[in-house]
Amino acid sequence: MSLEHDNDELKKLEHKPHVFAPEGDFEAPAKDTVPGPYYMAADERMPELEADEPSMQGAKLDSKGKPFPVDRRDFMRLFSASAMFGATACVRRPAETAIPYVKQPIDQVPGVATHYATTCGDCASACGIVVKTREGRPVKLEGADEHPISQGALCAMGQASIQGLYHPERLKGPHIRHGRRLDPANWDETFAQITDQLKGKTNVAIFTGGSTGHSDEFLGEVLEKLGSSKEHLYTWESNGLFSSISKAHELAFGHADLPRLELPLAKVIIGIGSDFLEVGTSPVYHSKGFSLSHSYKNGKKGLFVQLESNYSLTGTNADKRHIIKPGTETTSTLLLVKSLFENAASKGSPAARENIKAVLDKHASSLSSAYADVGVTKAVFDDLADKLLKEPSVVVAGGSSNFDENATLLQLAAIMANQLTGAYGRTLQFEKGWMNSPVKSGDLKRFLENADKFDALIVIESNPAFSSPDSWAVEKALENIPLVISIQSFPNEVDHFAKFVLPNHHYLEAWGDEQSIAGVWSTRQPTVRSTTNSRQAEDILLWILAYMDKSLPYKDYQAYLKEKWRAIYEISGVRHDYDVFFKFVLKRGFTGSLASRTLGDLKELSSYFDSLPKSKSGFVLLSPLDYRLQDGRGAHLPVLQEIGDGLTTVAWDTWLAINPKTMKKLGIKQNQMVEVTSSAGTLKAAAYPLPGLQPDTLVVPRGNGHKDERSTISNNNGIDPLTVYAKKSDPLSGEPVTSLQEVQVTPTKEWYRLAATQKQNDIANRNEIVKKYSLAKAKKIQNKTVDLDTVPDLFPKLEKAAHHWGMSVDLDKCNGCGACMVACSLENNVPQVGRDQILLGRTMHWIRLDRYFYGEIDNPSATFQPVMCQHCNHAPCEAVCPVFATTHDAEGINSMTYNRCVGTRYCANACPYKVRRFNWWTHKWGTMGKRGQDRNPRALNPDVTVRTRGVMEKCSFCVGRLRDAKHFAKEQGRTVNDGEVKTACQQTCPADAISFGNLNDAQSKVSKERKNFRAYLMLGGDPDHGHYGIKTLPNVNYLAQITHDEPATGFGKQQGHGHSNKGH
């Protein structure tokens, strides 16, 4: 059948009824459905896990199983809203004032954004960012394109940190403690009192989260000035990987740094309990590299094999997962080293091989019997070794989910493996541009050992009281220090022990620098004048010194940095004067070139391997860092709580993930509270069946469970697993053990509904939602082009405009990090609704991340699929809107006119992709919960309308950005170039999974991807076989995932497949 048709042919088609009404059912009745290979949750495969408790089954019940009441507050909300409407509609809008500048700054034009380059301060990776400010206020953060680490992308947490800047619960000024009360004070008074209390005391210590820049050096100078020593600067990062990797490299090579993972070069990656894509040491940098190395291109695709007992986000991206017993990561790595060593193709200098041989020989007998303990056969290790040696490869070991007393040994084993594969100097850069560690190993332990000697302690931007295991008794140590000064940009648990609680600048208001890649300096500059009465921590210290008449010779920290930067200027070879250089570097955001050094041979390591770590017995609790909330530093940001965890889709809570079959064995149902007991304590959490977990492991992520009044967002939200960890440390690095705790499990009679969003968009056994091809098949059909846009139908052809916007999402690249959801929420002023509204199915995300499991429940693979409005050219929603609030524009965008919408919600019912969101309320800051306050207008994007109650909304393809780009292009008398305009989700994607552009331009990336053999439309049937699905003709297409193995064919019962146009 020719698919090219004009009107005449359309008329002919009308007389071929079978094109439109195929014989038989499109979809079988629900009772006939046979489970397909994809599923959204374990209970689809194991219905017996569904809670039989009646309070857990109703649709409109809160997390405790009680129906949502219409309480007085809700009533008042409804009442006042209608009263407002009635009162204001009859008169002219209230007069607004227009207030111009008194003296207009030369670089500010009202209505035009100003951008500043700075460095993200939320984790030690130090991504370079560009801050978009409007009228002097930051409104959006974006990765800086040129910056070597972020490369234009930013993670969920980095995106969200702008909410931290405008957080209403930040301290408004300095506070002084009187007993249990914190009283506001002014700065002069505070400094005078601090000076008074510090007088004559020299045992002063500073505790920080560490930095790779000049901050640590500065703090050392302050300590010396105070009469203390540099040794009393304690830097501790709760992500222990920095410590363990740098310690291992110190033992092996004599340098306490981290190697830089050059993933784009690695064709084979073996992960052993690794979490390099989600938390790791530099998630954005690694995601960028992984996307380049691993995703399908021209018939090739990298191989990533992960050995783990947890099911991590990184693990979901593996082509093959081997499930190992918890606690055997080090042994597994040694077994891999053994296989590598025995392989004739293995590399490594003779001295290094000698050292490795010594380790292997020491444990020869126990290694050869360790395969059963690990749970993986020798053949698998031999095969992995073979693969590692054939192509450029790397072994990445360790993550927060397996940070136990062998964490540094694991890194030593990984160093040996990487020596044998020849990764050093190639995929692992330790000689040229290595990564600096922000912390000294074991500083928490050192701090606790010395704590009783301190007269005073200054804690800066660090929260050891919450993020260390309770058994380490950091709180007790803080309590016993006579004077604690807490300088935090957001109140935290340390404040309870502090006499002086001083508000620090948010990093967007502060000066600073970082050098996370050796030799490359990344700058931090203020992008906004302080929004509260806060001061920069370093400046506070300078003030204190000035009050004590011990001044350092710097006016402020900016002046200090400027002086330190002279050294960088001198080696840069720039011939302009220093001020020009300084301004230029601030504008660009970074400078410098990769530092280099030569590495000696591997040192003797066998003495560290005393005995071979064995697997743990019984149930084992793992507590990985939640990639959204990290160690809790993101818990007060509603946008992070709201996006939910990628794998479990649980938002606003902490869950206890258990293997579904173990759950069945123990008689635990979904949402049932389970008691987990260890020698150190007990915790209770609601069970969530997570396929693919090792049967003996339980996973409770860290980040939530703040018990104090830290923030209305994080307060009493979730559980802190660190309460059950016994006091143990890694003997080599000295870091606390925060995972792999042996525990007992007891189900309780209590229930708790977790706010998981996955079942709100049920796959309902439809096919053509997710597609996978095997690599072998892809190679065969890769030159084929597909035509997704020619579909027989009766719709009039669209008028051809200069632009037709389209998007393409590569499922082979998407790793499920959720950065797109945060970027979208912040760009488009999408509100956060909170747990209760999510339980009611009222999430507001314009882009959501669907996750589909595939294959056996014991070890499935998972595919992530970002779903935004598909911008159908034949949109079902447009046809049903009674007031033309949703219409199609000439450029293919399905647009939503909020002021026309009357809230019938017909469109949401008509939408087959379930992407339309209805505003049930005029949403408040954070949640719909207690003490709701209006959203801060300063924190909203002024270019996007804020929607009120009763209005439908959805993805707009960031039409405001399109409008700006078109205006800019028009100014220059041209059309928008390909790649010139990016949507918020595309811009931030660390995996580069999303492309966006003009489909009318045949040369644009997106139109090429739409013709790619992997392209398909969601619910778009199988055009190759004349089946066109629901014929909505979306402007969003997906690119199928490529797997190394042959994916199982068949989607359960093959409804509607191949019989729609019999006889053609």
Next chain:
Amino acid sequence: MLHPFHSFFLVITLLVSSHAYSWWMWTPGDHVDDSTQSMIGQGYHPDQPIPFSHKIHAGDRQIPCQFCHSSARRSTAAGIPASSSCMGCHKFVNTDAEPIKYLKEKYDKNEPIEWTKVHDLPDYVRFSHKVHMQAKGDDGKLLLADSPDEVCMACHGPVKEMGTAEQWAPLQMGWCIGCHNQVKTPAKDGKPAVTYAPVSCNTCHY
């Protein structure tokens, strides 16, 4: 006497009916008559803190509009000039006049002048001065009028004859669309349509 509970419902009934009344009264589009005049704002002419005369500046003295409203060609907002712009001349010109003294006093105290906004579009409308100022036809000439000042006056009316600013146009959607429909050329000879002025909803509403 009414029971408080009953009076409560009475209030609700009144509010709901006034709500309904307002729906009936409000007519979207370009329909302008006396009863809707006050809501649309055409002819709105509020008092300003300084009786600034556009007639003297733009009319008599022939100062181009964009000399003061300089962001009109660069930004979505035309912008009200900063006090520093006024002071550029009024440091020397007519310094004895009362309004200028007031301006200088505010300027010296570093306080802005709080003008009352005259052209106040609803929050759900996105309007960009920039594109309208720069709109050009195929011939490369300005599309809306012959000179930049006339472009301003196409929507703002005879500003050169006004004292303080007054809303001249209805600024209703029908009025906008009236222009936008005129400057669209349909597709012909295989060339795509050139939309000088798009009329899709998301041109202004997003």
